[in-house]
Amino acid sequence: xxxxxxxxxxxxxxxxxxxxxxxxxFAVLGDMNEEYLSLCKKKGKRRARIWYWKQVLVxxxxxxxxxxxxxxxxxxxxxxxxxRNVKRHKGFSFINIAGLAVGMAACLLILLWVQDELxxxxxxxxxxxxxxxxxxxxxxxxxxxxxxxxxLAEPLRRDYPEIAKVVRFQxxxxxxxxxxxxxxxxxxxxxxxxxxxxxxxxxxxxxxxxSVLKDLNGIVLTETAAQKLFAGVEPVGQMMEIEGDxxxxxxxxxxxxxxxxxxxxxxxxxxxxKEIVKFRSFIWNWFSCKTFVALKKGVDxxxxxxxxxxLLNTNRPWSKNPLDVSLFPLKNLHLHxxxxxxxxxxxxxxxxxxxxxxxIACINFMNLSTAGSAKRAKEVGLRKVVGSKRLQLxxxxxxxxxxxxxxxxxxxxVLILLCTPLFSxxxxxxxxxxxxxxxxxxxxxxxxxISGIVAxxxxxxxxxxxxxxxxxxxxxxxxxxxxxGMSATGARFRQGLVITQFVLSIGLIxxxxxxxxxxxxxxxxDMGFDKDNLVRISIPEKHKAKAxxxxxxxxxxxxxxxxxxxxxxxxxGAIDWDNASGDMQYLGTNTHYQMVDFDxxxxxxxxxxxxxxxSREFPSDVKSAYLLNEEAVKRWDFKDPVERRFALNKAAxxxxxxxxxxxxxxxxxxxxxxxxxxPNTDWDRFKYLTARLKAEHIPEALEDIKRIWKxxxxxxxxxxxxxxxxxxxxxxxxxxxxxxxxxFTVLAVAISCLGLFGMASFMAQQKTKxxxxxxxxxxxxxxxxxxxxxETVRWVLFANIIAWPVAFFAVRSWLNDYPYRIKIGFEIFxxxxxxxxxxxxxxxxxxxxxxALANPIDSLRYE
Amino acid sequence: MxxxxxxxxxxxxxxxxxxxxxxxxxxxxxxxxxxxxxMSYGTLYSYLDQLFRKGLVFKALxxxxxxxxxxxxxxxxxxREGMAALKSAYAHQRxxxxxxxxxxxxxx
Numbered sequence: 023x024x025x026x027x028x029x030x031x032x033x034x035x036x037x038x039x040x041x042x043x044x045x046x047x048f049a050v051l052g053d054m055n056e057e058y059l060s061l062c063k064k065k066g067k068r069r070a071r072i073w074y075w076k077q078v079l080v081x082x083x084x085x086x087x088x089x090x091x092x093x094x095x096x097x098x099x100x101x102x103x104x105x106r107n108v109k110r111h112k113g114f115s116f117i118n119i120a121g122l123a124v125g126m127a128a129c130l131l132i133l134l135w136v137q138d139e140l141x142x143x144x145x146x147x148x149x150x151x152x153x154x155x156x157x158x159x160x161x162x163x164x165x166x167x168x169x170x171x172x173x174l175a176e177p178l179r180r181d182y183p184e185i186a187k188v189v190r191f192q193x194x195x196x197x198x199x200x201x202x203x204x205x206x207x208x209x210x211x212x213x214x215x216x217x218x219x220x221x222x223x224x225x226x227x228x229x230x231x232x233s234v235l236k237d238l239n240g241i242v243l244t245e246t247a248a249q250k251l252f253a254g255v256e257p258v259g260q261m262m263e264i265e266g267d268x269x270x271x272x273x274x275x276x277x278x279x280x281x282x283x284x285x286x287x288x289x290x291x292x293x294x295x296k297e298i299v300k301f302r303s304f305i306w307n308w309f310s311c312k313t314f315v316a317l318k319k320g321v322d323x324x325x326x327x328x329x330x331x332x333l334l335n336t337n338r339p340w341s342k343n344p345l346d347v348s349l350f351p352l353k354n355l356h357l358h359x360x361x362x363x364x365x366x367x368x369x370x371x372x373x374x375x376x377x378x379x380x381x382i383a384c385i386n387f388m389n390l391s392t393a394g395s396a397k398r399a400k401e402v403g404l405r406k407v408v409g410s411k412r413l414q415l416x417x418x419x420x421x422x423x424x425x426x427x428x429x430x431x432x433x434x435x436v437l438i439l440l441c442t443p444l445f446s447x448x449x450x451x452x453x454x455x456x457x458x459x460x461x462x463x464x465x466x467x468x469x470x471x472i473s474g475i476v477a478x479x480x481x482x483x484x485x486x487x488x489x490x491x492x493x494x495x496x497x498x499x500x501x502x503x504x505x506x507g508m509s510a511t512g513a514r515f516r517q518g519l520v521i522t523q524f525v526l527s528i529g530l531i532x533x534x535x536x537x538x539x540x541x542x543x544x545x546x547x548d549m550g551f552d553k554d555n556l557v558r559i560s561i562p563e564k565h566k567a568k569a570x571x572x573x574x575x576x577x578x579x580x581x582x583x584x585x586x587x588x589x590x591x592x593x594x595g596a597i598d599w600d601n602a603s604g605d606m607q608y609l610g611t612n613t614h615y616q617m618v619d620f621d622x623x624x625x626x627x628x629x630x631x632x633x634x635x636x637s638r639e640f641p642s643d644v645k646s647a648y649l650l651n652e653e654a655v656k657r658w659d660f661k662d663p664v665e666r667r668f669a670l671n672k673a674a675x676x677x678x679x680x681x682x683x684x685x686x687x688x689x690x691x692x693x694x695x696x697x698x699x700x701p702n703t704d705w706d707r708f709k710y711l712t713a714r715l716k717a718e719h720i721p722e723a724l725e726d727i728k729r730i731w732k733x734x735x736x737x738x739x740x741x742x743x744x745x746x747x748x749x750x751x752x753x754x755x756x757x758x759x760x761x762x763x764x765x766f767t768v769l770a771v772a773i774s775c776l777g778l779f780g781m782a783s784f785m786a787q788q789k790t791k792x793x794x795x796x797x798x799x800x801x802x803x804x805x806x807x808x809x810x811x812x813e814t815v816r817w818v819l820f821a822n823i824i825a826w827p828v829a830f831f832a833v834r835s836w837l838n839d840y841p842y843r844i845k846i847g848f849e850i851f852x853x854x855x856x857x858x859x860x861x862x863x864x865x866x867x868x869x870x871x872x873x874a875l876a877n878p879i880d881s882l883r884y885e
Numbered sequence: 886m887x888x889x890x891x892x893x894x895x896x897x898x899x900x901x902x903x904x905x906x907x908x909x910x911x912x913x914x915x916x917x918x919x920x921x922x923x924m925s926y927g928t929l930y931s932y933l934d935q936l937f938r939k940g941l942v943f944k945a946l947x948x949x950x951x952x953x954x955x956x957x958x959x960x961x962x963x964x965r966e967g968m969a970a971l972k973s974a975y976a977h978q979r980x981x982x983x984x985x986x987x988x989x990x991x992x993x
Binding site: 029030046048049050051052053054055056057059077080081084 | 908909910913925926927930949950952953954956957958959
């Protein structure tokens with residue numbers, strides 16, 4: 023370890039050196055050296071070394087304590103100074119903190135929402151091993167069916183050891199529940215296999231997991247549902263009526279957590295479903311239930327796929343439509359569509375937006391701090407003169423920015439608490455801050471640290487680089503060819519920051535506008551029928567015979583312009599044409615067919631583009647007429663559809679007309695559709711009545727409807743919906759996105775303006791002398807204002823140039839997902855650009871005018 | 886002017902006594918030998934700095950020697966104020982000593 027065997031230990035010396043940094047440490051080291059040597063002579067090298075080390079080590083704790091004490095002292099000083107600064111420049115500091123706080127709040131809110139969405143369906147204990155069995159068309163890859171035939175569960179349970187359990191769900195909506203005097207018509211429930219509670223973690227709190235659904239007469243209610251129906255009476259053991267069946271309550275569930283796609287009021291045993299009993303022989307044909315598969319722990323679904331993929335085909339040998347069975351993870355159900363894509367893309371978009379907003383806020387902070395640094399110049403100069411090292415100054419300013427970040431975070435949390443109700447409304451889900459959520463706390467702390475560092479790095483470096491000479495002489499603001507801060511390059515960097523802010527803001531504005539336009543188009547574009555003032559009423563199974571009577575009664579009302587009755591939409595089916603081959607052509611899971619009446623086209627004000635509507639003048643229409651929509655004709659390539667022979671599910675007839683596509687909202691691709699007048703499937707019946715109300719008499723019309731309903735159907739309350747409202751309801755996720763994007767665009771723009779405001783005031787300061795001189799030389803106020811604002815204009819224009827292409831690509835790729843989309847027009851880009859310019863100018867104009875009006879005497883006085 | 890603490894007095898005495906040879910090692914040894922106090926270099930030098938700041942000693946830089954690994958010594962000398970302080974310290978101590986000896990030994 024020694025270069026010279028009689029020198030004191032190297033390492034120990036170095037440590038000693040490190041602990042003394044006052045410039046005169048050579049004296050101590052020299053003394054130690056001398057004594058070491060004399061000790062070597064007197065007591066030998068070993069004793070000497072021990073002594074030396076002892077001396078060094080004994081002082082380490084003292085040294086540490088001193089450093090810490092001094093650091094604390096300095097820290098106190100920095101805190102005091104920071105606080106004084108904040109107080110002295112209240113406005114400035116407020117803008118800074120506010121900007122950062124808003125940015126943090128926005129970022130956190132989005133991330134909270136994202137976290138919530140990602141957690142959907144994850145609360146089940148076995149969530150990682152639960153999958154949905156789905157079928158994929160072999161010849162039309164990408165077309166999936168999330169519902170599978172009821173009997174699929176049998177072979178899955180029986181033949182595959184990798185599969186632990188299988189649970190089927192069959193959902194029901196608008197269910198009637200009755201107990202004593204109370205009745206509800208809007209219950210949602212599901213028929214489930216009894217193993218449901220062993221596979222899924224639904225919070226059963228009264229009743230045994232294994233046996234609660236064994237009894238076919240049993241029903242398990244959620245707490246709220248039970249409360250609504252039984253109010254105070256102990257529900258377990260009671261008899262109640264559901265869907266017309268008499269059942270006994272065997273268990274109670276605590277309410278299902280909000281982040282579950284499966285939301286029901288009750289569960290009933292799967293085998294109690296009446297259709298199971300009724301349609302035994304048809305069940306492989308009927309894709310009607312959701313079959314969930316729980317694999318044994320840790321089994322890879324990919325291993326199971328090849329084994330089960332043929333299950334549907336082997337059991338449906340008659341089908342011309344082979345389907346592969348595969349397993350889709352439960353956790354992906356909420357955000358990933360079966361064929362790929364799905365709302366998950368919104369998650370990415372929003373996370374990006376969150377980061378962007380935080381970035382804008384940090385950029386703001388950087389800019390404002392640096393811009394305001396002229397005020398701190400004297401302090402920095404003085405500190406350096408008194409002996410502060412650059413590192414200490416950097417530490418000081420970092421600490422300051424951390425302090426700001428922390429303060430902002432506190433405000434951010436307060437803001438979030440205030441905004442949670444508003445945000446929950448926008449996001450359509452209740453969102454709350456859980457203080458015990460460790461992830462949340464870590465997230466906030468992380469955010470504070472990151473923003474503190476990112477936002478504080480640049481100002482710390484700039485501020486600590488001032489030379490005391492420049493400060494004292496007042497040369498700070500001149501370009502003396504220095505590298506940072508006030509020099510030309512520094513200014514350019516700051517301009518770059520402002521431009522980045524504007525690019526982000528402009529981008530957001532453009533996207534927000536396009537989203538709004540697309541949404542509007544989807545909701546209000548031409549849908550092939552008139553959706554205003556249409557009311558749809560559902561006719562309960564029990565009273566299906568009364569459909570005709572109700573229709574006639576309603577049609578007689580003077581407040582109602584027309585009524586039509588129709589069945590629910592059927593999917594799939596088989597057609598054959600030409601009858602020559604006698605072969606059935608399978609239409610695909612996406613073909614719709616529906617039983618309607620003569621007035622369907624009329625009442626909906628749809629358009630016939632070829633042939634004719636159904637008409638009472640042609641009595642044969644009832645049995646053999648078909649109406650096809652344009653899409654059907656296109657897809658099946660019917661050259662001459664009118665009067666073509668056509669058969670649906672073996673019911674032979676011919677096409678009498680083609681109608682313009684009827685869209686329910688322009689969100690999805692239109693499917694081919696076939697309309698007919700008499701029942702084609704076993705369950706075709708008139709399930710809905712749709713009435714067009716006269717616009718001037720809507721309340722009266724509703725009264726009529728209620729009256730007529732009550733007259734014919736006493737025991738079941740009326741349920742009606744406005745068709746346009748139903749269509750709007752389809753756009754929940756788009757609406758949500760639109761609302762959120764709008765809110766955040768406003769935020770981003772606000773934050774950018776804050777930043778611009780700060781920059782403008784700094785520039786105004788910088789140019790005071792220049793303006794003074796100009797005014798003395800004869801410049802007018804407007805000329806000065808022009809000079810001050812032309813920079814801003816340049817920046818905004820430049821930001822536009824960058825933002826437009828980026829926004830264009832982003833919007834185009836989003837719109838590509840929609841089969842019906844708006845054209846990407848130039849107007850929106852120009853509007854955004856102009857709007858941003860206007861906002862920017864407004865922000866800057868105050869400072870510019872103030873500076874231009876200043877008295878040159880004041881600004882030139884200090885020369 | 887504040888009174889000197891006993892450590893400070895000890896150091897000043899050592900410096901006075903060592904005349905031209907008053908530097909780190911020598912002062913430390915002197916105090917250890919004649920005043921029976923074991924001071925570490927850390928303590929010693931912080932006192933020396935303090936005395937210097939109070940204006941009671943001068944500092945002078947000496948030549949480097951090989952025994953010190955090529956580093957120089959810092960020699961200390963009393964200033965006039967230092968001398969005065971020592972004298973007044975001596976006077977005080979004498980008073981105290983006299984009183985004490987009366988109390989402690991005359992009784993016996």
